[in-house]
Amino acid sequence: MTARDEELLARAPTGPLHTTAYRNQPPGFDPRSGAGARRRGGRFNPPDSFPVLYLALSPATAAAELHRGAEAMGLPTSAVLPRELYRYDVDLTTVLDLRDETTRQALEVTIDELLAADRSRSTQLGAAAAARGIQALICPSATGVGYVVAVFVENLGASRCEPHLVTTWTTETDVGSAEPHKR
Numbered sequence: 001m002t003a004r005d006e007e008l009l010a011r012a013p014t015g016p017l018h019t020t021a022y023r024n025q026p027p028g029f030d031p032r033s034g035a036g037a038r039r040r041g042g043r044f045n046p047p048d049s050f051p052v053l054y055l056a057l058s059p060a061t062a063a064a065e066l067h068r069g070a071e072a073m074g075l076p077t078s079a080v081l082p083r084e085l086y087r088y089d090v091d092l093t094t095v096l097d098l099r100d101e102t103t104r105q106a107l108e109v110t111i112d113e114l115l116a117a118d119r120s121r122s123t124q125l126g127a128a129a130a131a132r133g134i135q136a137l138i139c140p141s142a143t144g145v146g147y148v149v150a151v152f153v154e155n156l157g158a159s160r161c162e163p164h165l166v167t168t169w170t171t172e173t174d175v176g177s178a179e180p181h182k183r
Helices: 003-011 035-040 059-072 101-107 111-115 120-132 172-176
Strands: 015-025 052-056 083-097 136-140 147-152 160-169
Touching: 003 101, 003 120, 015 059, 015 147, 015 160, 035 052, 052 059, 052 083, 059 083, 059 147, 059 172, 083 101, 083 147, 111 120, 111 136, 120 136, 120 147, 160 172
Parallel strands: 083 136
Antiparallel strands: 015 052, 015 083, 052 147, 083 160, 136 147
């Protein structure tokens, strides 16, 4: 973490997050590990770095994220099915809420930078936050539908992020039943 990142994070407000969140993943993987994001990277972590659970604050957002992921691979959604949908009971203590303008100003980051196709700024921010011991970031979804929470698994400590299998999406109709209303 750079000295500048440390300075920005030191003045950014953090708070608790008590919510229900959702995540879809291929069957047969540990819904607590974040290993896939560690290997491939994500919006808030570079490839081959640290584990992150990318959660959505609604099933509709989880569905939108699945559609977007399939599209990014040049595939129809049906090609990445089946997917298991998990509900998480989330109780965290140190969360950066990037939906909040005051927090973004303290971090000198804009929504456009957070959601850009070039993930360099969001990845840098996520890595710095994880190194500082922050448990999660909450941010608008790049799909334009709802919000996502990036949980830094290694920083959970005694906090709770408990998964429960809800259903398995085997067809696009299953995924469609969670279709979003764009915000």
